[in-house]
Amino acid sequence: MGKVKYILSQPDKIIKSGETDGIVLPAALSNLTVISGRAPSLVKLIGGLVQFVDEPEEKYLIKGGIANIANDVCMVSSEEIVKQ
Numbered sequence: 292m293g294k295v296k297y298i299l300s301q302p303d304k305i306i307k308s309g310e311t312d313g314i315v316l317p318a319a320l321s322n323l324t325v326i327s328g329r330a331p332s333l334v335k336l337i338g339g340l341v342q343f344v345d346e347p348e349e350k351y352l353i354k355g356g357i358a359n360i361a362n363d364v365c366m367v368s369s370e371e372i373v374k375q
Contacts, residue, residue, distance in 0.1 A: 293327030297365045299341065299351060299372055306351070306372045313344035314365050316358050323358075331361040340375065341367060350375040 294310040313326045317339025324344070336358055341351040356369030 293363060295325055295327055295329075295363050295365055297325075297367065299353075299367045299369075301369060301372055306374075311343045311345055315340075315342040315344070316365075316367065317341070317353070318358075325358075325360055325365045327363050329360055329363075332358075334358040334360065336367070336369065341372075 294312065295314060296310050297314050298308045299306040313324050316323045316325065316334065317337050319335040319337050323334060334357065336353060336356045338354050341353055343349055352373045352375050353369040354371040356367060359366045
């Protein structure tokens with residue numbers, strides 16, 4: 292399985308970026324796991340935890356926002372991101 296690049300950002304700064312086997316997002320309808328090869332998507336996020344498949348202990352609480360997923364890159368934008 293390939294890696295997914297990710298960027299967690301607030302309007303004024305990047306909180307975290309890197310590569311992971313998968314990233315779990317709190318999407319509006321249900322949790323969404325982004326893995327390599329996923330079809331391009333624009334996803335509305337609700338308040339909840341962003342988690343990494345290969346780093347389950349590292350979690351970030353977001354207030355909502357949007358995720359842009361394309362070409363094995365997941366860009367998460369939120370007004371507030373707090374490491375848990």
